Amino acid sequence: MAGAAPPGAPATTATYVYAVCRGGDESALAGLRGQAPGSPVRLLRFGGLAAVVQDVPAAEFGEDALRERLTDRTELERCARAHHAVIAAAAGVAPVLPFPLATIYRGDARAEAALGADRARLTAALRRIAGRAEWGVKVYARQADRRTAPAADKPERPDRARVAARPGHAYLDRLRGLRHERESRQEAGLQAVEEVDRSFARLAVAARRLRPHDTGLTPGRGAHLLNAAYLVDEARGDEVADAVRRLRRSPECRDVEIELTGPWVPYSFVEAGVTGAGG
Amino acid sequence: MTLTSHQPARAPAAGRLDLDPDRVGRDLVSLVLTVVELLRQLMERQALRRCDQDDLTDEQVERIGTTLMMLDQRMDELCAEHGLSRDDLNLDLGPLGTLLER
Numbered sequence: 001m002a003g004a005a006p007p008g009a010p011a012t013t014a015t016y017v018y019a020v021c022r023g024g025d026e027s028a029l030a031g032l033r034g035q036a037p038g039s040p041v042r043l044l045r046f047g048g049l050a051a052v053v054q055d056v057p058a059a060e061f062g063e064d065a066l067r068e069r070l071t072d073r074t075e076l077e078r079c080a081r082a083h084h085a086v087i088a089a090a091a092g093v094a095p096v097l098p099f100p101l102a103t104i105y106r107g108d109a110r111a112e113a114a115l116g117a118d119r120a121r122l123t124a125a126l127r128r129i130a131g132r133a134e135w136g137v138k139v140y141a142r143q144a145d146r147r148t149a150p151a152a153d154k155p156e157r158p159d160r161a162r163v164a165a166r167p168g169h170a171y172l173d174r175l176r177g178l179r180h181e182r183e184s185r186q187e188a189g190l191q192a193v194e195e196v197d198r199s200f201a202r203l204a205v206a207a208r209r210l211r212p213h214d215t216g217l218t219p220g221r222g223a224h225l226l227n228a229a230y231l232v233d234e235a236r237g238d239e240v241a242d243a244v245r246r247l248r249r250s251p252e253c254r255d256v257e258i259e260l261t262g263p264w265v266p267y268s269f270v271e272a273g274v275t276g277a278g279g
Numbered sequence: 280m281t282l283t284s285h286q287p288a289r290a291p292a293a294g295r296l297d298l299d300p301d302r303v304g305r306d307l308v309s310l311v312l313t314v315v316e317l318l319r320q321l322m323e324r325q326a327l328r329r330c331d332q333d334d335l336t337d338e339q340v341e342r343i344g345t346t347l348m349m350l351d352q353r354m355d356e357l358c359a360e361h362g363l364s365r366d367d368l369n370l371d372l373g374p375l376g377t378l379l380e381r
Contacts, residue, residue: 168344175327175347182380 013055015044015111017103018086019265020122021096024050028093034086035061035079041086046112047119049126052090053111061104070102091265095130097122098267125270132205133263135230135240139196140257141189141222188255193226195252199243204230208268225256229268237263308361312354313368316379319354323347 016035029041036056043050069075087098105111212224244260247253330340370378
């Protein structure tokens with residue numbers, strides 16, 4: 001343990017913080033591998049709250065070492081999955097406030113001091129997310145070959161004779177057609193997103209728009225139109241699935257694909273809670 | 280940070296600088312072609328607007344259309360010469376969307 005190191009010597013372990021919870025039960029964390037298999041995931045109590053922590057090798061979790069590792073997609077995925085597994089296990093027994101990936105302090109004493117100083121904000125955030133779950137809603141444009149847009153919207157096929165006689169005019173007509181199609185597609189996408197957001201706003205106590213991700217990461221999908229997270233009371237979980245079913249059938253959402261994930265530990269609402277925004 | 284090209288992930292990881300001279304050359308070509316393509320699209324848009332205003336003769340419109348068509352073909356050829364597709368030229372501007380229309 002970091003505390004055991006002789007004064008002055010650099011600590012060989014650091015304290016990795018996964019989450020903060022109220023109460024909590026160490027037995028729920030038994031057997032978790034976390035980021036450093038071999039050292040137990042445990043609770044670090046401070047002022048009425050508890051942090052879910054683990055001792056990790058300082059050399060592997062230094063600033064440079066971490067940056068190096070997390071730029072590697074495979075390694076990033078492994079770390080994120082380990083991080084989430086611990087948080088999900090902790091969330092099974094008590095409301096937890098998940099911390100960002102790779103929140104690291106130099107030893108328990110530092111972690112305790114820093115978290116203790118933040119106690120009021122953490123308590124408020126915990127109160128805000130208790131009994132609530134996060135649902136992720138993503139909306140993608142349907143890809144061209146799977147669109148159901150009426151044929152009238154498609155640019156007409158120019159007949160060969162006219163093209164041969166006036167290729168310039170034919171090219172301009174084709175441009176106009178493409179432009180018109182693109183505009184109506186964008187318009188339809190916006191309407192779908194609005195409809196989805198309206199439906200969820202009625203269910204959720206808080207909402208956040210996240211940055212749509214690079215379409216290169218989701219091959220086989222159209223443009224990413226909406227990436228939103230909604231904080232919903234656990235009791236209303238069924239209504240979420242109903243809402244998505246209804247939306248998928250609605251005419252506004254004809255040419256989009258709606259993807260629902262959850263319930264999640266409210267990762268996206270930790271910050272909003274901390275700043276005290278919303279209910 | 281968010282300015283990433285839509286090219287297939289050739290680099291093992293984002294944020295690392297790869298100084299392989301071949302790749303740097305290719306990346307430069309694709310950047311230049313991106314700028315050319317952006318200008319070409321702007322020109323097309325401007326030309327369409329002019330043609331829609333109805334103050335050009337049929338002949339003028341035909342000439343504009345033919346020029347644009349040839350530019351478009353030339354762009355295809357340039358991309359093919361450098362082993363790129365039109366999609367490769369697009370840039371993801373994060374929250375702003377993509378640089379080029381799709």
